[in-house]
Amino acid sequence: MKRTIFHDDHDLFRDSFRQFLAKHVVPSYERWEAEGIVDRELFTAAGEAGFIGFGAPEEFGGGGVRDFRYNAIIAEEIQYADAGAAGLGLTLHTDICLPYFLDLTTDEQKARWLPGIISGELITAVAMTEPGAGSDLAGMKTSAIRDGDHYVVNGAKTFITNGINSDLVILACKTDPTQRHKGMSLLVVERGMEGFERGRNLDKIGNHAQDTAELFFNDVHVPVVNRLGDEGMGFAYLVGNLAQERLSIAVTGLAAAQRALDITIAYVTDREAFGQDIARFQNTQFRLAELATEVEVGTAFIDRAISALNDGSLTVEEAAMAKMWCTELQGRAADLGVQLHGGYGYMTEYPIARAFADARVTRIYGGTNEVMRQIIGRKILGV
Numbered sequence: 001m002k003r004t005i006f007h008d009d010h011d012l013f014r015d016s017f018r019q020f021l022a023k024h025v026v027p028s029y030e031r032w033e034a035e036g037i038v039d040r041e042l043f044t045a046a047g048e049a050g051f052i053g054f055g056a057p058e059e060f061g062g063g064g065v066r067d068f069r070y071n072a073i074i075a076e077e078i079q080y081a082d083a084g085a086a087g088l089g090l091t092l093h094t095d096i097c098l099p100y101f102l103d104l105t106t107d108e109q110k111a112r113w114l115p116g117i118i119s120g121e122l123i124t125a126v127a128m129t130e131p132g133a134g135s136d137l138a139g140m141k142t143s144a145i146r147d148g149d150h151y152v153v154n155g156a157k158t159f160i161t162n163g164i165n166s167d168l169v170i171l172a173c174k175t176d177p178t179q180r181h182k183g184m185s186l187l188v189v190e191r192g193m194e195g196f197e198r199g200r201n202l203d204k205i206g207n208h209a210q211d212t213a214e215l216f217f218n219d220v221h222v223p224v225v226n227r228l229g230d231e232g233m234g235f236a237y238l239v240g241n242l243a244q245e246r247l248s249i250a251v252t253g254l255a256a257a258q259r260a261l262d263i264t265i266a267y268v269t270d271r272e273a274f275g276q277d278i279a280r281f282q283n284t285q286f287r288l289a290e291l292a293t294e295v296e297v298g299t300a301f302i303d304r305a306i307s308a309l310n311d312g313s314l315t316v317e318e319a320a321m322a323k324m325w326c327t328e329l330q331g332r333a334a335d336l337g338v339q340l341h342g343g344y345g346y347m348t349e350y351p352i353a354r355a356f357a358d359a360r361v362t363r364i365y366g367g368t369n370e371v372m373r374q375i376i377g378r379k380i381l382g383v
Contacts (some may be wrong), residue, residue: 005306017073021083024042032086042086042120043089043123047090060118061115069306084260096241122215125169125188127171128140129157137181137184138181142172151222153221154217161211164198170187171187184234184238193220202214204361205358206361243316245366246322247306249323250325252362253326295333317379324376334358338341338357
């Protein structure tokens, strides 16, 4: 099925980014997987090539075109190159963090941060999850008490993507610990601030090339001029960006499902069992037919959601549907791929094994799929 949402400019962008991956990512990917982190030069190379700030104003070095179709192309091609873990930090930087710096910053903050973010010299992260509070953002304990022209920050965050590499961390914290949602604000904590410490680069089941860290804040003095937006509005700002964040995860999940399907088709048409190609068995044909159909259905839904995000009409519930369904599909696709590969599917030297391990977390981050079901259920039932 031809995807009608993409035009000639998008196709040229896709070709260019595919070449970028072949040059800057694929040759280093195995090393990054072993080391548990990508080189910072990945971000500066992406910035120099124009793959970070295409949605930012030209005066700060951006492309001046805020069109999520370009974000989707990046997410898809990263998966098609079997480099998902290396790309996670990049898509977090562009899809999830950059909008905060575009929409909530003052002119002074834009001038201070955007050029470095767009060039890739300032790597970004967002710190929401805490050891004792996952999807329950209002239950976070990290505090930021104002003292003159600074906030004094204390607390801890965990599972933070780009946690080791990041230079600017968008920190969700309680500026009024007596409140739940209304007491939350967003501060930008910068590398090198006294009392800001990084813990372990966490050892994960999958996504090994992506640095995921613990962050600790011990009496960190963060200037008030590093606050994003108004005090007490942090929860509203986070919710406002969740639709794009969850659509980004959905696009990645769908692309990963497509890649798992492609890998598996190539394998079963080449591998023999009982005197014939595995592809000739009826079970293989039926299962892959079902998966291919689901990928096509998902593609139509995702393309509609991308168009809705671009015109400002994508709802929280639709984004939750996309995130839930596409990540569930990603899991099914990877699992089927492993099954049809047989014992080889369990060997990490095969791309399908890595895809299987990398897929599991997508049903957890960005809000668990149980939370997605709750959001959707409340909307359709009016409760």
